[in-house]
Amino acid sequence: MELLKQRILRDGKCPSEGVLKVDNFINHQLDAQLLMMIGVEFARRFAYSRATKILTIEASGIAPAVMTGYCMGIPVIFAKKTRPCTMDNVLQSQVHSFTKDINYNIVVNSEYIKPNDRILCIDDFLAYGSAAESLIDIVTQSGATLVGMGFVIEKSFQEGGKKLRDKGIHVEALARIEELTNEHIKFCD
Amino acid sequence: MELLKQRILRDGKCPSEGVLKVDNFINHQLDAQLLMMIGVEFARRFAYSRATKILTIEASGIAPAVMTGYCMGIPVIFAKKTRPCTMDNVLQSQVHSFTKDINYNIVVNSEYIKPNDRILCIDDFLAYGSAAESLIDIVTQSGATLVGMGFVIEKSFQEGGKKLRDKGIHVEALARIEELTNEHIKFCD
Numbered sequence: 001m002e003l004l005k006q007r008i009l010r011d012g013k014c015p016s017e018g019v020l021k022v023d024n025f026i027n028h029q030l031d032a033q034l035l036m037m038i039g040v041e042f043a044r045r046f047a048y049s050r051a052t053k054i055l056t057i058e059a060s061g062i063a064p065a066v067m068t069g070y071c072m073g074i075p076v077i078f079a080k081k082t083r084p085c086t087m088d089n090v091l092q093s094q095v096h097s098f099t100k101d102i103n104y105n106i107v108v109n110s111e112y113i114k115p116n117d118r119i120l121c122i123d124d125f126l127a128y129g130s131a132a133e134s135l136i137d138i139v140t141q142s143g144a145t146l147v148g149m150g151f152v153i154e155k156s157f158q159e160g161g162k163k164l165r166d167k168g169i170h171v172e173a174l175a176r177i178e179e180l181t182n183e184h185i186k187f188c189d
Numbered sequence: 190m191e192l193l194k195q196r197i198l199r200d201g202k203c204p205s206e207g208v209l210k211v212d213n214f215i216n217h218q219l220d221a222q223l224l225m226m227i228g229v230e231f232a233r234r235f236a237y238s239r240a241t242k243i244l245t246i247e248a249s250g251i252a253p254a255v256m257t258g259y260c261m262g263i264p265v266i267f268a269k270k271t272r273p274c275t276m277d278n279v280l281q282s283q284v285h286s287f288t289k290d291i292n293y294n295i296v297v298n299s300e301y302i303k304p305n306d307r308i309l310c311i312d313d314f315l316a317y318g319s320a321a322e323s324l325i326d327i328v329t330q331s332g333a334t335l336v337g338m339g340f341v342i343e344k345s346f347q348e349g350g351k352k353l354r355d356k357g358i359h360v361e362a363l364a365r366i367e368e369l370t371n372e373h374i375k376f377c378d
């Protein structure tokens with residue numbers, strides 16, 4: 001997605017090798033117009049998926065997921081990082097954050113994903129794939145069908161994308177980054 | 190907003206007096222089409238605010254805020270509940286959650302709110318107004334102008350709305366609830 005790549009080149013920051021900060025338009029301040037274009041693009045790429053629901057993780061996944069849900073005309077569920085005391089029947093899975101070097105659980109109310117659902121997962125980043133694996137785990141626990149996974153940005157030099165594609169999952173990333181240093185950001189062809 | 194009130198009557202749950210669960214379409218599963226209509230309605234109500242940015246709090250505020258930002262053509266900033274280790278200059282304020290009976294801090298990178306900004310705050314709920322007061326505190330710290338505050342749902346039987354309106358703030362709530370029991374939900378006229 002050319003518009004996104006240009007924006008990453010203009011506003012993305014690489015404070016240390018392999019790290020990309022997009023706080024300016026995706027992760028803290030949100031460019032709502034760009035996010036709608038991201039939703040349009042995901043809807044186009046997954047147009048034949050027959051997805052019935054979108055699944056994402058709070059907080060940074062919500063904006064691209066809700067725009068995609070709007071464009072596809074389907075509801076969005078965001079997995080929570082803390083289990084609300086009022087939530088009884090949950091689907092739960094553990095995520096390892098390589099950035100923060102911590103483990104945390106994500107939970108989804110089992111009422112919202114049923115065996116006949118076709119789930120499209122949307123998230124902001126794909127790096128090592130730990131959050132993605134947890135989303136897959138939750139879909140599997142629910143008995144629903146995973147129809148695809150869409151990421152705004154993929155760091156293709158980390159292993160997550162390869163692992164997901166090797167499982168036969170339909171993975172789409174709107175900007176795939178091959179090299180990331182202070183000097184330059186290189187996208188895959 | 191009639192569409193929203195009808196949806197609250199249909200899908201909102203009141204597990205105990207004064208508590209409203211809208212997990213089905215606002216707080217966990219998101220109805221993206223309804224959220225866009227909410228964005229359209231906020232944009233209409235704040236059309237003359239000359240807002241330059243929207244400020245909200247993760248995670249439940251993000252979806253209504255990003256839709257409003259899209260409709261108004263302005264960026265959205267979501268305050269974070271944990272301070273990222275890479276964030277240096279922050280605006281910070283403490284929120285008391287009456288639901289969970291805990292205090293937590295919200296933080297915003299000071300780079301994203303400047304003294305010449307005109308800030309519209311958007312959030313999902315207005316009850317006692319603690320989160321709203323913290324958003325006001327952050328706007329005040331930044332030196333920007335607060336032009337209004339929009340809430341998807343206001344519990345008018347709790348004191349937040351009165352406190353904000355008494356300060357002279359332009360407050361809009363799309364559904365104002367006057368009474369909330371297991372038996373019925375009554376909206377203000």
